[in-house]
Amino acid sequence: MKLIGLLPRQSGGKVLSLILLSGFFSFVGFMHFRKPALFLKVVPPWVPFAMPAVLVSGFFEILGGVGLLVPKARRSAGIGLVALLWAVFPANIYMALERDKFAYIPQWVLWLRLPLQFVLMAWVKWCSSPNVTPTTEADSNR
Numbered sequence: 001m002k003l004i005g006l007l008p009r010q011s012g013g014k015v016l017s018l019i020l021l022s023g024f025f026s027f028v029g030f031m032h033f034r035k036p037a038l039f040l041k042v043v044p045p046w047v048p049f050a051m052p053a054v055l056v057s058g059f060f061e062i063l064g065g066v067g068l069l070v071p072k073a074r075r076s077a078g079i080g081l082v083a084l085l086w087a088v089f090p091a092n093i094y095m096a097l098e099r100d101k102f103a104y105i106p107q108w109v110l111w112l113r114l115p116l117q118f119v120l121m122a123w124v125k126w127c128s129s130p131n132v133t134p135t136t137e138a139d140s141n142r
Contacts, residue, residue, distance in 0.1 A: 017127045018068050025065030025081060032058020041101070044094040060084050068128060078128020082121050089117055 032039050036054050043050040060080060067077025095102050096110040 011131075014127060014131075017123065018074075021081075021124060021127055022065045022068045025061045025068070027065075029058045029061030029063075029065060032061065042091045042095055044090055047090075057084060057088060068124075074128050075130065078124050081124045081128075085117055085121050085124070089114075092117055 032054050036051065036058075039054040039058070040050055043053060047053055061084065064077045064081040064084065067073040067080070070077070092110075092113050095105070096107075096114060099107050099110055102110060
């Protein structure tokens with residue numbers, strides 16, 4: 001299967017995951033520019049230059065999302081997206097602790113986002129890691 005530069009040797013699950021993650025990060029990154037006020041609300045007050053932070057994070061989400069579909073950029077995109085997920089993690093903590101400011105989101109969702117951020121990091125890492133082809137003893141004797 002060859003799709004937008006995806007390696008034909010990728011498993012079906014990995015191809016689907018790459019497409020889903022690429023779409024997710026690209027869409028969310030685009031929304032940072034389309035509706036920045038939504039993202040400004042979640043920036044903790046101690047973060048300086050909130051608006052530039054929102055726009056820069058949106059840019060890198062788009063860049064990482066697109067990069068996941070480019071084989072030569074995939075590993076770097078994955079590293080960048082995991083770093084970005086770490087960088088925005090304090091916003092998730094802020095939302096969970098300041099639940100009155102986010103009353104329109106169920107409290108359990110705010111708390112569930114914290115461990116799910118690590119699941120998302122692991123998913124990105126798996127998708128952006130190169131495929132390892134198992135070798136047999138016969139292959140190593142050649």
